[in-house]
Amino acid sequence: MFALVDCNNFYASCERVFRPDLNGKPIVVLSNNDGCVIARSNEAKDLGIPMGAPAFEYEKVFQQQKVHVFSANFALYGDMSHRVMSVLSDYSPDMEIYSIDECFLSLKGFEFFNLQEYGMLMRNKVVKWTGIPISVGIAPTKALSKVANRIAKKFSERTKGVYIIDSEESRIKALKWLKVEDVWGIGRQHAKRLQAQGVKTAYDFTLLNDAFVRKQMSIVGLRLKHDLQGIPTLNLDEVQPKKNIATTRSFDGNYTKFEQISERVSTFAVSCAEKLRKQNSCCNSLMVFVHTNRHRKDLPQYSRNIVIQLPFATNSSIELSKFAVQALKQIFKEGYSYKKAGVIVQDFTPQDSVQKSLFEERNEKHIPLMKAVDKLNALFGQQKIRLASQDAKRVWKMKQEKLSPNYTTKLSDIITIKI
DNA sequence: TCTGGGGTCCTAGGACCC
DNA sequence: TCTGGGGTCCTAGGACCC
Numbered sequence: 001m002f003a004l005v006d007c008n009n010f011y012a013s014c015e016r017v018f019r020p021d022l023n024g025k026p027i028v029v030l031s032n033n034d035g036c037v038i039a040r041s042n043e044a045k046d047l048g049i050p051m052g053a054p055a056f057e058y059e060k061v062f063q064q065q066k067v068h069v070f071s072a073n074f075a076l077y078g079d080m081s082h083r084v085m086s087v088l089s090d091y092s093p094d095m096e097i098y099s100i101d102e103c104f105l106s107l108k109g110f111e112f113f114n115l116q117e118y119g120m121l122m123r124n125k126v127v128k129w130t131g132i133p134i135s136v137g138i139a140p141t142k143a144l145s146k147v148a149n150r151i152a153k154k155f156s157e158r159t160k161g162v163y164i165i166d167s168e169e170s171r172i173k174a175l176k177w178l179k180v181e182d183v184w185g186i187g188r189q190h191a192k193r194l195q196a197q198g199v200k201t202a203y204d205f206t207l208l209n210d211a212f213v214r215k216q217m218s219i220v221g222l223r224l225k226h227d228l229q230g231i232p233t234l235n236l237d238e239v240q241p242k243k244n245i246a247t248t249r250s251f252d253g254n255y256t257k258f259e260q261i262s263e264r265v266s267t268f269a270v271s272c273a274e275k276l277r278k279q280n281s282c283c284n285s286l287m288v289f290v291h292t293n294r295h296r297k298d299l300p301q302y303s304r305n306i307v308i309q310l311p312f313a314t315n316s317s318i319e320l321s322k323f324a325v326q327a328l329k330q331i332f333k334e335g336y337s338y339k340k341a342g343v344i345v346q347d348f349t350p351q352d353s354v355q356k357s358l359f360e361e362r363n364e365k366h367i368p369l370m371k372a373v374d375k376l377n378a379l380f381g382q383q384k385i386r387l388a389s390q391d392a393k394r395v396w397k398m399k400q401e402k403l404s405p406n407y408t409t410k411l412s413d414i415i416t417i418k419i
Numbered sequence: 420t421c422t423g424g425g426g427t428c429c430t431a432g433g434a435c436c437c
Numbered sequence: 438t439c440t441g442g443g444g445t446c447c448t449a450g451g452a453c454c455c
Contacts, residue, residue, distance in 0.1 A: 031423035038423070056421040072423085099426095099455045187453050218429055220453080246425055253420090295422055342424090399421090 001107040001115065001138055001166070002236070004145035005088055005122065007081075008133045008153065010101035011039035014080045015070050017131035018407045018415060026067040030055050033250050034071055034399045071400040079408045083130045091122050096236045104142055106236050119162035139165035142234040143227035146184040147174050147202065171230055175203035185224045190217055202228060241279045241348070247271040248342025252397050254293065255338045261290060262325050262332075264397070266389040268343035269324035273317040274377075276345060277370060282313035282354050283345035286320065288327040293339035302338075304331040313354045316366035317373065320345070321387055 007013060011029040016022050026043035030036065037044075037053040047065050049058060055069075062069055081100045089095050094106035107115065119136040126134050135156065137149025144165050151174060152163035165171050181191035183202045193216065199205050206228050214222045226233040247268040255261050265288060276283060289305035308327045314320060324343050349355070354362075373385045386392065405413035 033421090033423075035421080035423055052423085054422040059421095102455075185453065189452065218452085220429065242426075244426070248424065250423070293422085340423095344425095 001110065001140055002142050002145040003092070003105040003107055003119065003122075004098075004137045004142070004149045005103050005105065005126075006135050006137075006149050006153070007084060007101040008135060009039060009041050010081075010132070011070075011072065011077055012041040012044070013132050014077050015068075015073075015404055016041070017080070018404070019068075022068055026065060027070065028062070028067055029070045029072055030402070031072055032398055032400075033252065034401060035250065038072065069402050071403040073404050073406065075406050075409050076404065080130060080132060083408075084126055084132050084134070087126050087129050088122060090125075091118070094236055097239060104145065104236055107138065115164055115166070116162060119164070120160065123161050134161065136162045137165075138163070139171075140230055141227040141232045142236075143184060143224055144171065144174075144230065147178055147228075150178065150182070168230075172203060175206060175228065176201050178202040180205050183224070183228070185220065190221065241281060242275075243348065244344055244346045245272050245275045245283075246342060246344040247275075248289075248340065248344070249398070250340045251338065252399055256336070258329075258332050258334075261338055261341055262328055263389065263391050264341050265324050265328045265343060266321045266387060267391070268341065269320040270317040270387060270390065272343050272345045273315050273320045273370075274374065276315035276348070277351075277374060280351040281348040282315045282351055283310070283320075284313045284347040284349060285309050285345070286323055286327065287344040287346065288324050288331065288341070289344075290328070290331060290338050290341045292336050296337075299337055300335075302333060302336045304333075306331045311360035312356075312362045313349045314362050314366075315351065316362070316370055317387060318366060318369075319362065321389055325389065 012027040015027060015029065024043065025041075026047055027041040028037045028044050028049060029039040031038045034055055036055060037049060037051060037058070040049055040051070044067055047061065047067070049061065049067070061067065077100060085095075085097055085103060088103055088105065092105035092107060094108070096104040098104055107113075110118065115138050119138060123134055123136060126132060135149055135153040137145045137147065137152050139145040139148045148163045148165045152159045152161050155163075165174055178201060180186060180194050180199050180201055181188070183205065186194070186205070194205065199208065206225055208225070210222060210225070213225050217224075223233045249264070249268070251264065255264075269286075272283075285307060287305055287307045289303070291303035292299060292301050294301065306327050308323060310323055328341075376385050377383065391397075407413055407415055
């Protein structure tokens with residue numbers, strides 16, 4: 001059996017942990033730049049605020065309905081996620097952290113446990129120790145545990161947040177209830193095609209023949225089908241080092257000058273380099289892209305990316321920044337209003353087995369230098385030490401008007417309790 | 420005025436090898 | 438008239454996830 005544990009309305013719940021006065025009130029969390037809605041409390045969902053809603057279009061609703069609006073505070077959510085996962089890791093020797101707010105637990109060897117009770121234990125402990133409410137779905141396969149989790153959440157009053165699929169009868173009942181477009185792994189495109197063929201529920205999907213599914217949805221779809229039939233096909237994955245790392249941002253306004261954008265690109269490259277060093281990888285290639293605001297139909301549009309092969313594998317902020325700005329030079333065109341840029345590093349090699357280059361040497365001095373920079377930044381706060389090619393005055397170029405304090409990661413933001 | 424960010428996997432087709 | 442067979446590697450594009 002597998003358990004899929006999922007935090008309810010995760011970002012909204014994180015904000016609420018430190019603002020208990022907001023219990024029962026509508027909350028939304030906005031994306032970077034306070035652009036669109038990326039998380040909603042149940043109360044906000046009930047008001048009909050959709051996922052991804054542009055914030056400026058819903059300003060009136062927010063005011064009229066007294067919705068509490070937060071800028072995304074990823075430092076807080078990341079730390080809270082850690083805490084939740086750490087509590088959950090006590091409940092199984094095998095765990096797959098699937099996303100910031102979800103994990104699978106293997107319940108192999110738990111045959112003689114009362115799984116309903118076990119799920120309740122997890123739920124109570126997590127909410128008591130972290131303040132985050134969770135839902136637990138338990139079933140013989142990963143895909144079915146996803147389904148069970150949905151039921152646990154949807155009917156939380158009846159299920160108390162824990163639901164188990166453990167018989168053929170409950171499997172079929174669950175799958176007949178679940179719409180095909182809500183199945184994990186069936187996105188908009190596949191759902192559209194399946195519906196056109198009369199497939200309405202997850203159960204209908206499991207009745208299709210293998211060859212048909214294989215042809216329409218590749219091996220991925222077929223695996224999913226088997227998993228939903230109760231044949232364990234998807235395995236628990238361990239956390240792998242990433243294969244790509246990206247730092248991309250929309251700008252706080254429209255940028256037209258090369259210097260403005262190169263400063264951003266340099267900062268993005270430095271951020272990628274930091275993430276690379278965290279997982280002990282070096283990258284061999286790097287992509288830079290820029291584009292204009294695609295929502296502005298009245299302005300001329302331009303969008304381009306470029307991939308460059310590096311002469312040697314590196315994770316030095318200095319090198320990567322230099323290469324990224326060089327790449328930007330090749331695609332930047334005068335006369336456009338740019339809205340977004342990004343740096344993506346790819347083609348990794350482990351840090352300790354980097355090949356020497358025949359023609360161009362990487363500067364070995366960068367290794368201890370980066371170590372020192374990382375140490376200082378960890379001690380004195382992100383971006384304390386920066387390259388001259390980055391902006392020296394402002395660290396964040398984002399609209400974050402409703403940012404909550406970093407309650408759990410910054411000493412000066414820790415809450416005070418009066419007793 | 421204002422519209423997010425960061426990932427994964429699979430397949431087909433082209434280019435190449437012997 | 439008739440023109441083989443068996444591979445690998447890479448990339449772009451498409452699908453999906455949170």
